[in-house]
Structures are given as C-alpha cells and as structure tokens.
Amino acid sequence: MNDQFDIIVIGAGPAGISAALEADHHGASVCLLDEQASAGGQIYRNVSQSTPARTKVLGSDYLKGEQLVRDLRNSGVVHRTGVTVWKVGQDGTIAYSKEEFATQIKGRHVIIANGATERSTPLPGWTKPGAMTVGAAQILMKSAGIVPTNAVLIGSGPLLYLVAQQLVTAGAPPKALVETQTKTDLLRATRHLVPALKGWKQLAKGLQLIAAIRMAGVPRFTGATNIAIHGDEKVDRVSFEANGKNHSIQVTSALLHQGVVPNTQITRSIGLKHIYSGQQHCFHPVTDLFGQSSNIVFSIAGDGAGIGGAKVAALSGKISALNAVCQIGKIPKSKCETLAAPILKKRSAELAIRPFLDAAYPPPADVLRPADETIICRCEEVTAGNIRRFASLGCKGPNQAKSFGRPGMGPCQGRYCGLTVTQILAQETKQSHDVVGAYRIRAPLKPITLKELASLETPKEPETVK
Amino acid sequence: MNPESSSTTAETVIIGGGLHGLSTALHLAMRGMKVVVLEKDRVGRHASSANAGGVRRLGRALPEVPLSVASAKIWQDISDLLDDDCGFVSSYQVKLADTDIHLDQLRDRAKQVRAIGFEHEEMIDQQTLRDLVPAVSKECIGALAVKGDGFANPFQTVRAFYTKCVDLGVVFHQGHGVETITRFADDWVVRTAKHTVTARNLVNCSGAWGGKIAAMLGDHLPIEVRAPMLMITEKMPHFMDGVAGAQGIPLSFKQFPNGTVLIGGGNVGQAYPETNETALDYQGLALSAATAWRYFPIMENAKIVRCWAGLEGFMPDNIPVIGKGYQDNVFHSFGYSAHGYQMAPICGKILSELIIDQEASLPIDAFDPARFRKNSRENGSETLEKFAS
C-alpha cells in the first residue's frame, strides 16, 4: 500500500471537484483521481485550456467550470490526473494505473463521482465510422476545437439543442435535427410543467436554443421513426420517417443522443445496491439524500447516482463530502446536517425540472426495443435478435446471455450494451428490470496490460511445487 | 402442500446440473433410464462454465490416467455424442521447463506414466518446443507434451450436454436447492422448495456443494471449496494453437480461436459457497500475470479484459470422489479439484455403469469415497437418526 487518505474522490467533474474541495475545507486529506489530463469532467472538459474561439462557441455555462478548476488548483487536494482506476475494493482500496504502472491507495471513505455516459442508441448502422455520440462531437469542440462539417443530429434531449446551437455558432450548422420525441411525449410532460417552472431559467434557455437553431435555418423533424444510418464503409446518408413521409439526408457525420445514464461500472463492481428507474429508463445505485450508498465506505455524487445535470452534481458533491467527513469523524452529525440543509434545498429546486425533461424526451421504441437486425453489443457484434433468441432458449439474465453469445464480453465490458440487454430480456421474459439485473462487473474496470497488473506489487517468488 | 409445487418419480435423481451431472444424466438416458436433475441455480452456472476449458491428459494423477485417456477418445469424436463439437480444438498440451531440475522432474514423470502402460506423454527438446510453440520464452529448455490434447469452450459444452439431455427426455428442475433428503421404502425422496422427486437411485454431482449433499446422506467427505481465478485478454493476432502449463509454478495458458488469451493455473481467490460468491485476490492475479509474461514475453502489453473465479470442490488428495456412498443406491461424483472438465464425458459413463451394471468398466478404486470413511460411520448414523426423527 503506497498511500492512505481520509477521502478518495473518483472523477474530477463538477461533483468530484466540489466534493474534494468541501472535504479539503473540513481538514480531511483528499486524493482526487481522474482519467483526463486536466480537471473538469466531460461537462467542463479542458476548460482551463480553452481558446477564445472555443469559449465563444461553448458559452457561459461552460466557462463556469473555470472557477471550479482554479479553486481546485489552489486547494490542498492531491489531484492525480491521467490515471485509470481499475479496481475498487469493498474496503476502500483502489488500484489504478498511470503510465503503465499500477498503484494501490486506500481511503477511509470513497466518493464515487464518475458521472454518466450517453445512453446507448442502437440504430441500424450506428457502428459505422462517422456515427458518434453528440457528446463526442462536443468533446471534439472542447478538446480540439474541431467541428463536423456535414452532420445531422439524431435523438432527443437538451444536449441535442445545445450542441446544434454550438455548431451554428462555430460556423458549421448541422444539416438537420432528427428528433425522436413526439407531440404525445410533450403533452404527457406538461403535467410536470408547474413544478418545472421552478427551473424556469433552464426552460427559458432551452427555448432560446431552439430559437437560435430555427434562426440559422436548420430544419427540425420531430417524432422521427425508422431511423437508419447508411454508408458502404462509413456514413454517407441518414434515412427516417417523419410526418408520414420518408426522408433521406446526405451526411458524413451522424451524431446520436438519447440523454445520459449513470455510469455504474464502479458501483456495480463493489456490489452496491442498484435499482431501475422507470422514469429515467436506467439503473442507478441506491443512495440516501446525502449520497450514502449501501456500503458505509462509499458515497456517490453527481450523475453517477442518478441524472441531474452539472449544477445538481456540484451540489451533490458538497453534500456527499459533508457525509464523508462526518462518517470519518471530522465533523459531528449535527454540524453535517446544519451545513447540508441549505444545499439540499437548493438541489431540490434544481431538480424540479427533471420529471418534465424525462417525460418530454424519453428514449424512443427504436432504442428501447431495437429491431432484430440491429447490433446492440458493438464489441462482439451481437444483435437484438440474438438476445431475443437467447431468451427463447431459456436465458433469463445478462450474465447468462454471455454464455449464449458473448454480449458484454469485449473490451468495453458491457458499458454500451448492458442496459439494452437488460431491457430486451425484461420485455422477452416478462420480468422486471430489477429481477433481470445487470452484468456482473469485476476488475479490471478497464482493460489493463499484463505488465501493469504484474506491477501491482512485486509478487513474491512462488514456492516451487513438488 | 404448496399449490405451485410438483411431485415426480424417476429411476434416478441427480443433484447438481454441472457437467458431471449432465454427463451422468446423458449416459443414463442413453440407456433408457428416466432421470431428473435438480440444480440449485442454473445448469453449468459454476465451475462447469467458469473453468479454463482445458482438455488435458498431460500431468494427470496416475489413478486418473486410464479415465482421462478414455475420455480423450470421447472428446476426439465429441460430435458423435452431442451433435456439437463443443469448440474442441485438438492440438497439444505442453508443460514447460526452464531449469534442469524441472526438466528432470518432467522426465521422471514421463517414465512413471510409461510404467503404468501409457505412452501419450513425451519429452520434447528446446528446438521441437520452439517449432511447436514459437511464442514461448527462450528460457524454456524443453517440455513434456501430449499431442491431441487441447481445449474446448466450456459454455458451449454445457449447452451441448444440456440440449442432448433434454432431447433424450431428462427432466431439469432449476433454481431451487435441495432442502431435505429422506428415505421412503426403498426410494430416495429429495425435496426442494418447489419440487419433490422420488427415485431409486441418487447421484450427488454437486461439485463445490458435494460435501454438503454427501453429509445429508451420511457421508462425511473432507471437501474444501476454493475459487480458482482466471483472466482473459482482448483479442490478439493468432500466435498459438495449444495449451501451456509450467513445471513447478501455477500456469495455464492458451489462445482461443477468437484471439483471446486465457490465463489461469490455480491461484485462488476467496470462496463463499453459501452465497455463490467469489472475491478475487489481486496479488494472486498479479502473480499469474507475471508468470504468463515470463513464459510468453509476447504478453507484456496484452490487455486483460476480464478476471473471474469459479467455485470448485477440492479433495485433500486432489483426486475426485467417484463411487458408491455409505447408504444403498447413493453414488457420488464430485471433488474433481479443478481438473474435472476433460473427465466429464467418461465419468458420466462410469456412473451410468455403476448404477445400471453395478460395475465400472475402468478402474475407479482410488476414487472410492470409502477412503475418507474413517469417521463417517458414526457421524453418518447420527445424521440418519436426525433424518428419521
């Protein structure tokens, strides 16, 4: 064991940075581990190295991350960048690799702030080069200042509008927005509208984005179905149905988005309790108000505990840090509660808009129930039809499915097919998502080299077996 | 009675739906017997699918050699038995030596096998080894080899046995563990939460849980449950056909046709058979990684995608329990100590012979459960009284 810390925080997005700063403020020794080269997470990715051109395109919400990163730099937090966490033990030991060497550290309490990944969008042709997530396109803007010149945005949700507007500002307006949400979805969402008005600033911002997209003359298609991505080797065309008509658009980039879902690889690997949210169509770890998980050593902050967005994540980070420093005896319970009360109140106001957004932009049937021919496991190229066939042969859960046809056994370790496999098996076997369950996740959480694993600690020379 | 519960009669009830239970069921069904298999989880859930898939005669404990050789013959034509090739690749298994001491130990071993009348294990020199396994480290100076050994796909094997059993009318009840075993007239009555099976013969093929079931039958067999660990890499360009082990150090190393490389060899994690769980020991895995890298330098930058462990029962003498139990019409077949995969096809046949013909066609005395029976008579009677009351 090389290092011990009071608190280890995994992930340097808004939740992780806020958590680390708060814990540091209360006198805990804090180590913040992050896979990226600089702090910010995906939302504030590369914010400290932004250029004037990027700042203009990405807007003021992005720039808010700058202050957070500056505060981190001026704090006592030990910030380790470029590290790949590949094992989290139930006792708070963490193994990570950096530059081909593995290290183990231990925290008395661990705050998991590993955020979200974009929901998998299994559509015909989505594996072709040129098809990528909307988030990926945004990461290219933030980290490299490049934009797709000939793109269509497919899916639904606030990020779709934000990135469309950013592309317009960057001088690369998309050829169209192909949106999957329907009028019925919007109507259904209106019953959440009154509580959502507490989050009127966000709603107003959304309307501004849509107006800017319209001003730029970017066509919007809503209620799109039968979306398919075409191309011989790489994407050259997208087809879909909308308003009772077939459409086809020539493009070189198909950018996909259906909202984000908690990244549960780490929380699953520790065996924490998870539950399926029908509202958000995904699993999330079970936590209390303070982010405390089912294992006393772990708190979860930010989108990894359930989707709330950047502001909510930052507030959750602070709350989890208070919980963590209280757990290890740095502050008494009463102080923790007093300090947390106003933050909790603020967070619940920020969360008010969520039920509206979840109802207005639900993942469509195309994605929740992909066509038989559609690949759902990108690594092992397993189709939705394969999973349905496994179910007909008696397969009841995702782990069993692996033995039928290898879904989830490639290098991404089920990150992109896990939820879809659960959803298809739940439909086919008429069991609840919670009963169907999810892939069993084990270290290494990301593939590591033999050399890295072997370097974990100089292994004892084994005794010769007679 | 629970309205959802069912009651069936059969000629033989098999407890445990792993490969040995499946093979026994298959061989009995092939001879026309009515068989029910009770599996507490699902067929092949544990060691049968979590193992490394080695199809190996090389290095067997001497009493196992005749069984293993007979099983190898079945493996060569496994499609004849199962209508499925189980992913079997017949190539070679080698045990590597990198010191003169190890080389001498392997030579002695080859002599012992020849002394009992078998010729399949042969020494190969460094050049032959390098021709056979070009990726092997230059430090290796020779090996003991068996041509025609190889590996198969455990998942596929489980599925093939299961499918064939179902075709032949074997009935499976999965998802509920055995709660009680009682005697009714000359029959065994085995109850799970959902099912009651009454049968003349009872076969215990419960693997890691074999000791627990045996104890319910009055046989106290000293099994230890361990969790052998395995790891697998991402797909790599093809560099090897066979399987390599090493003399004097735990290693099992093979590349599957899909390009992934499986590394195992006996380092164990923690076993929790009560909850079906295992925990990995990363120091042990680090050691396995270091060993694989040492014998196969090509692996230095290979990426490990997954690590796992299975629950397996080990006997103190590292050979299984195969044979009659203390009570009438009870048969045991478990405790294969992490090398039962290759032997499943023949051991199912042996069990079917024991049950139907009262006699096995191959020598199995060394596996007699009675070798541990010193204390079981008294313990056994206690248990029986408990059941009677």
Next chain:
Amino acid sequence: MFKLMEGEDAQGSFTFLFEGQPISATPGMSVAAALLAADVSIFRQTPVSQSARGPFCMMGACYDCLVYVDGMNVQACMTKARDGMKVTRVPVINEDIET
C-alpha cells in the same frame, strides 16, 4: 469530415505519423481528434466481422477508436498526440483462422 471551428487557429501545430503518413495536430489534441481533423474516419476493423469502425464516444468508454501507438494497443481518444509519434492501425484479427 471535420474542420477547425471559426476563429480557432492551428498555432504550435506539429506532426506525427499514421500508417507512415504525416498528420498535423495542435497541442492538447488527442490522436483521435487529430486523425478525424485529417479526414481519417476509419480507425480499425473489428475482429468479429472485419467491419470498419471509428471514434464513437470520445471519452474512453466504447473502445472503438483503438490504434497502435509505438506497438501498444491504446484508445486514440485517450492518448494525447505527440510530435513524431508513430501510430498504426491495429492488425486485423481474423477469427476464422484455422487452428
């Protein structure tokens, strides 16, 4: 196809080699971003069906952008481009190899 966004300049750019061809990158760019900017969209072929793949998530989760950097299999989106580095496509692994 990708281009630099309006107002973004290629200050301090350097080159690395991809399959022997020079690729230009700006400081901080990942290998994946630099290749996309140079109009390379096909990064590799899958071992299962030899179908073409390129970057999908750009955040280290999907493993579709794998390339060889100095002989190591790495995620192009998680690897910073460096002056003079040698990047190649991963060798095609054909599952149907007779064994």
